[in-house]
Amino acid sequence: MENEGIVELYQPRHTLIGRDGITMIPHFLNRLGAKKVLVVTDKGLVKIGTAGKVTAVLDDAGIEYLVFDGVEPNPTTKIVYAALDFYQKSGCGALIAIGGGSPIDVAKAVSILSANGGKIEDYNGVNKSKKHGAPVIAVNTTAGTGSECTRAYVVTDTEAKSKMLMVDTNCLAHLALNDPMLMVGMPPSLTAATGIDALTHAIESYICNIHTPYTDALALEAIRLVSKALRNAVHDGSDMVARTDMCWAEYMAGLSFSNAGLGLTHAIAHQLGGFYNIPHGLANAIMLPRVLEYNRPYCMGRLASVAQAMGEKVDNLSVDAASKQAIEAVRKLCADVKIPPLCETKFRMEDIDTLAKNALLDTAAQTNIVRATLDDVKTIIAKTYYEGVVMKKVNANG
Ligand SMILES: [Fe+2]
Numbered sequence: 001m002e003n004e005g006i007v008e009l010y011q012p013r014h015t016l017i018g019r020d021g022i023t024m025i026p027h028f029l030n031r032l033g034a035k036k037v038l039v040v041t042d043k044g045l046v047k048i049g050t051a052g053k054v055t056a057v058l059d060d061a062g063i064e065y066l067v068f069d070g071v072e073p074n075p076t077t078k079i080v081y082a083a084l085d086f087y088q089k090s091g092c093g094a095l096i097a098i099g100g101g102s103p104i105d106v107a108k109a110v111s112i113l114s115a116n117g118g119k120i121e122d123y124n125g126v127n128k129s130k131k132h133g134a135p136v137i138a139v140n141t142t143a144g145t146g147s148e149c150t151r152a153y154v155v156t157d158t159e160a161k162s163k164m165l166m167v168d169t170n171c172l173a174h175l176a177l178n179d180p181m182l183m184v185g186m187p188p189s190l191t192a193a194t195g196i197d198a199l200t201h202a203i204e205s206y207i208c209n210i211h212t213p214y215t216d217a218l219a220l221e222a223i224r225l226v227s228k229a230l231r232n233a234v235h236d237g238s239d240m241v242a243r244t245d246m247c248w249a250e251y252m253a254g255l256s257f258s259n260a261g262l263g264l265t266h267a268i269a270h271q272l273g274g275f276y277n278i279p280h281g282l283a284n285a286i287m288l289p290r291v292l293e294y295n296r297p298y299c300m301g302r303l304a305s306v307a308q309a310m311g312e313k314v315d316n317l318s319v320d321a322a323s324k325q326a327i328e329a330v331r332k333l334c335a336d337v338k339i340p341p342l343c344e345t346k347f348r349m350e351d352i353d354t355l356a357k358n359a360l361l362d363t364a365a366q367t368n369i370v371r372a373t374l375d376d377v378k379t380i381i382a383k384t385y386y387e388g389v390v391m392k393k394v395n396a397n398g
Helices: 021-032 043-047 050-060 077-090 101-116 188-207 213-235 240-259 264-276 280-298 300-309 319-336 349-361 363-367 374-396
Strands: 014-017 036-040 064-068 094-099 136-140 152-157 162-167 175-178
Touching: 014 021, 014 240, 021 050, 021 094, 021 136, 021 175, 036 050, 036 077, 036 101, 043 050, 050 064, 050 094, 064 077, 077 101, 077 152, 094 101, 101 136, 101 152, 101 162, 152 264, 162 264, 162 363, 175 240, 188 213, 188 240, 188 264, 188 280, 188 300, 188 319, 213 240, 213 300, 213 319, 264 280, 264 349, 264 363, 264 374, 280 300, 280 319, 280 374, 300 319, 349 363, 349 374
Parallel strands: 014 175, 036 064, 036 094, 094 136, 136 175
Antiparallel strands: 152 162
């Protein structure tokens, strides 16, 4: 499919990457003519002062704002409607999302719903809305989700216990902002999980069935940067070189998957998030190696390039061996940044049928390099689970 026909490319209208980028927000709000804005964030980011760094900039510029801090991880339809109600009663003309994927996704949903009406499920799928919503300034505080630069947002359907993936060019941010200073306080475990999420975006978009030369370039550089910087960012959160590298990596990986597609890792991770509230980055990090093993026969050449981008010495290896090396390098990176096994999460084997069925229906599964069967997905999940159990026993026995 690649390189055939017309390809449309997507990106946020404006992007800022770099230290103290948040000081530029008033400039963009003034150009939008927005007199009052709604800040969408979560209580944790208010508590640790990250949201306050952004609102201080608004205070200094004399910009009026209100704060909705009710976003939670894996945001539900209920949270989206609460934020929408707050927005519609506030008289605000723009949204500033501060956070990782969750607050940014809620702001995108509010933007689409306020302009188009209806219910969230009306927009489940691809380009279901008619109008671009209120402008969103997406201030990213994690280096992982890529939500600030993508045309996608995810909302958990509380009743169905699954996630809806809305892919919609009308939700693209007016401004995507990656300021590494906002990421300094991120704890090691969150840095690790969101960093592997970025790696997963890059690898899945690189090996998916609708990649292009544009997304390939973005993905390979993102893979190189994550491999170079993530261990350092996890080890020392104040390492600004590593934090800045991760800003670039996550943004490029986000653009890559937004313009290509994802794969089975995300399709399964979305279910683990919807079912057990397992954080998105963590769910991806846990599933990635086994999904790559499943996909490997269909994309060996591409995985060999992944190995190279990860800094592995593969020049003298066969394509088959180099592709295996890529998966080993992913496993090693996950181990080095201490990603826990599936058996240490709330996952229960008795749910495997439902999880696998829903994963196959997920939008991300549609662009996986090979069409998986129900048994394939169940096997991937079961192998991941039991592999973790064995590893845990080995570690416990010293
Ligand atoms: Fe992701």
